[in-house]
Amino acid sequence: MSRSLPLLLNTDAIEAWPAALLRARGNADARLLARARWVLRRKRDGRYLAAIFDHGVHSLIPHLPQEPGAAEALDALSWLNPQRGSGPLEQRLLSPQGLHERLQQLGLDADAYAANTGLALEAEPVLLHFAGRDRFGRPLWLRRGAAQAWRRMRLQAAREGIALDAISGYRxxxxxxxxxxxxxxxxxxVAEILKVNAAPGFSEHHSGMALDIGTPGDPPAEASFEETAAFAWLQEHAAWHGFRMSYPRGNPHGIVHEPWHWRWCGS
Known part of the structure; x- marks a missing residue:
């Protein structure tokens, strides 16, 4: 495993992040992250669980072996080595079974929601690639093809005098x-929340193929983006890079027009 390997390894309960991309939460964290290769991070609340070194694992919580998903995450890391590479993991998706159960606990029927909106349940990928940083300085994670296409598209735009920045990617x-x-x-x-938030599992951001795009000086994820030179450039050039706007006006899903939201569909 390379220290600079720009990959996020995703399991049901825990993510393995390259330590160099994480922000320290205190002096002790800073010293550990400076030496670690990976950090296990609980998805539910973002808590750091363990630092992974060449010589072993340093627990950051009591009773790490009892942490749900810890053994699975450590086992998954064994697949990322120079001999195997990341190939075997590129197309793997996580099972949504646990999501169905949690939606039921919230009083949400996934099948009924899908039928009413026409939205597909989006499985999470096992492997995501570092695609730079978003407007807020956070690591931007996308599937390999989407990450490569975003970098190429942003570079072409910059060469033509258009500044594009990412607002968010994988969630x-x-x-x-x-x-x-x-x-x-x-x-x-729940009915009130669904007016402004997609049901968990049904956002294209879960797929690692979609991102929200903005331009400096324009507020993030606002209708005003449609009036910018950046949006006009995307309308003309995004399809060539494999991106399409997911929610134009009058879309069949009943989702408000989102000129900032684009999905990579391949090129």
């Missing part, structure tokens, strides 16, 4: 579930 089911759980805890009902 996990857990991230979306967290939004729902926090809003429910504040007293909102």
């Amino acid at each position: 996990s089911h857990d991230y979306q579930l967290g939004i729902f759980e926090r809003k429910l805890a504040r007293g909102q009902r």
Whole structure:
């Protein structure tokens, strides 16, 4: 495993991040991250669980062996080595079975939601590639083809005097579930939340193939993006790079027009 390997390894409960891309949360973390290759990060709340070194594992929580998903994540890391490479993992997707159960706990029927909206359940990929950083300095994760296409498209735009930046890329089911759980805890009902948030599992961001695009000086994920030179450039050139706008006006899913949201469909 290379220290600079720009990959995120995804399992049901835990992500393995390259340590060099994570921000330290204190002096002790900083010293560990400076030497570690990988960090196990709990998807549900972002907590760092363990630092992975060439010589072993340093637990950052009590009772790491009892942490749900820890053994699975450590085992998955064994597939990322110079002999095997990342090839065997590129097309793997996580099973959505656990998601169905958690949606039921929230009072959401996944099959009914899919039938009503025409949206597909998006499985999470096992492997994601570092595609640079977003506007807020966070690592941007996408599937390999989407990451390569985004880099090429952004470079072409820059050469033509157009600045594109990413607002967000891959987001996990857990991230979306967290939004729902926090809003429910504040007293909102599921029907209210669904007016502004896609049901967990049904956002294209889960696939690692979609990203929200902006341009410096324009607020993120706002209708005003449609009036920018960057949007005009995307309309003319994005398809050549394999990107399409997912939610134009009058889309069949009933989703508000999102000129900033583009999905890579291959090129």
